[in-house]
Amino acid sequence: MVELVAMSGKLEQRRLQSVANNSFSITLPKWWIKKYNLTKGSSILLQEDKGFLKLFPSNRVEGRVTLNLDEFDSLDYVKYLVRTYYIQGVEAATITSSHPMKPDEKKELRKLREELAGAEIVDEAPESITINFTHIMEDQPLEASLKSIADFMATIVRDATRALLEGEEDIAIEVEGRMEEIGRHYRWLMRRIVLTAIKPSLKNEYNFRDLISFVLAARDLYAAIRHLTYYVRYVRSSHLAGEDLDEVKDLSGKLIQLIREAVEAFTTKNMGKVFWVLRFSREVRRQQEVFLQKLFSRHEDKEALILAMIVQELRRITSYCVGLVDAAANRVAITSLP
Structure with missing residues (x-):
C-alpha cells in the first residue's frame, strides 16, 4: 500500500464581504483551516497567478511517501515509484519490508542517490531505508x-x-x-x-x-x-x-x-x-x-x-x-x- 500525505481538491464558492475603508474580506473553509492546523494569527501566503489567487499555509509540509516492498512483485516497481514521487516534489521516501532486506535490494535502493539529484539516505535499518530529497533550487531559470x-x-x-x-x-x-x-x-x-x-x-x-x-x-x-x-x-x-x-x-x-x-x-x-x-x-x-x-x-x-x-x-x-x-x-x- 502506498501511503502519501496529499491534498484533495475541493471547489467551493464564496462571496466577498465589504469591510471598512473600501476593503474586502472572504472567509476560509473550516475544513481547510482544520486540515493545516491553522488558528487565529496563523500566517497565510498569497500569490497572484494569471487571474487566480493562490493561498498557501506557511506551515505546509510536503508529502512523505512510504512504500512496502512486500506489496510489489519487483524491486524495479518500487524504484520506479520513488523516481515518480521525487518528480512530484515529495520530501522523503521510506521503503519498508516485513523482514530484513537482502543486501542486493539495499544496494539497488542506494543507487537511487545517483539517479536523483539532491537525494540522500537519512535513516536505515535492516527492514527499512529512508531517502530525503532536498528542495535546494538552482539560481538559474x-x-x-x-x-x-x-x-x-x-x-x-x-x-x-x-x-x-x-x-x-x-x-x-x-x-x-x-x-x-x-x-x-x-x-x-x-x-x-x-x-x-x-x-x-x-x-x-x-x-x-x-x-x-x-x-x-x-x-x-x-x-x-x-x-x-x-x-x-x-x-x-x-x-x-x-x-x-x-x-x-x-x-x-x-x-x-x-x-x-x-x-x-x-x-x-x-x-x-x-x-x-x-x-x-x-x-x-x-x-x-x-x-x-x-x-x-x-x-x-x-x-x-x-x-x-x-x-x-x-x-x-x-x-x-x-x-x-x-x-x-x-x-x-x-x-x-x-
Missing part, C-alpha cells in the same frame, strides 16, 4: 535547465555519429554511459517545475500555464532522449562503412541544429524560430524518407537494414523537436492572455 539538456543531447548525437563514422566502439560505449546522466538531468528539471508550482517561497516568475508548457517541452525532450538511447545502442552494435554513412552524418548534423533551434524557440518565446523549425523539419523528414526508401529497397543487405533502424530513430527524434516547438507556440500564446 528553468529555461537554462532545459537548454542544458538539449545541449547534452546534441553532444550525444554528435559523438555517437562520430563513433559510427570512425567505427570506434569505445566511443560508442562511452557515449552510451552518458544516457543515465541525461535522465538524471530530466528528473531534476521536472522536480524543479513541480516545486516552482507548489512552493510559493521559491522565486517564481512563471504562471501555471507557463509551467504546463515547460512540462510539455520536458516530456518531448525526454521522449527524444529515449529514442536517442536506441540510436546510440544501434551505433554501438554496428560496424558499417560506405557512402551511406555520409548521408547519416548529414542527417545527424541537421538534427543537432533542429534540437538547438527548437529549444531556443521555446526558451526565448520566438515565433519566428518556431516557424523556421517547422519548415526545416519538413525538409529533414523528406530527406530521411527518401533515404529510408533507398535503404529498404536493399532489404537483403544487412548493413542497409541496420542503417535504416538508425535513421528511423533520427526521424523519431525529429518529430519530438516539432512537438517541442508546439509547446513553444503555446508559450508565446500565453503571453497575450490576461
Whole structure:
C-alpha cells in the first residue's frame, strides 16, 4: 500500500464581504483551516497567478511517501515509484519490508542517490531505508535547465555519429554511459517545475500555464532522449562503412541544429524560430524518407537494414523537436492572455 500525505481538491464558492475603508474580506473553509492546523494569527501566503489567487499555509509540509516492498512483485516497481514521487516534489521516501532486506535490494535502493539529484539516505535499518530529497533550487531559470539538456543531447548525437563514422566502439560505449546522466538531468528539471508550482517561497516568475508548457517541452525532450538511447545502442552494435554513412552524418548534423533551434524557440518565446523549425523539419523528414526508401529497397543487405533502424530513430527524434516547438507556440500564446 502506498501511503502519501496529499491534498484533495475541493471547489467551493464564496462571496466577498465589504469591510471598512473600501476593503474586502472572504472567509476560509473550516475544513481547510482544520486540515493545516491553522488558528487565529496563523500566517497565510498569497500569490497572484494569471487571474487566480493562490493561498498557501506557511506551515505546509510536503508529502512523505512510504512504500512496502512486500506489496510489489519487483524491486524495479518500487524504484520506479520513488523516481515518480521525487518528480512530484515529495520530501522523503521510506521503503519498508516485513523482514530484513537482502543486501542486493539495499544496494539497488542506494543507487537511487545517483539517479536523483539532491537525494540522500537519512535513516536505515535492516527492514527499512529512508531517502530525503532536498528542495535546494538552482539560481538559474528553468529555461537554462532545459537548454542544458538539449545541449547534452546534441553532444550525444554528435559523438555517437562520430563513433559510427570512425567505427570506434569505445566511443560508442562511452557515449552510451552518458544516457543515465541525461535522465538524471530530466528528473531534476521536472522536480524543479513541480516545486516552482507548489512552493510559493521559491522565486517564481512563471504562471501555471507557463509551467504546463515547460512540462510539455520536458516530456518531448525526454521522449527524444529515449529514442536517442536506441540510436546510440544501434551505433554501438554496428560496424558499417560506405557512402551511406555520409548521408547519416548529414542527417545527424541537421538534427543537432533542429534540437538547438527548437529549444531556443521555446526558451526565448520566438515565433519566428518556431516557424523556421517547422519548415526545416519538413525538409529533414523528406530527406530521411527518401533515404529510408533507398535503404529498404536493399532489404537483403544487412548493413542497409541496420542503417535504416538508425535513421528511423533520427526521424523519431525529429518529430519530438516539432512537438517541442508546439509547446513553444503555446508559450508565446500565453503571453497575450490576461
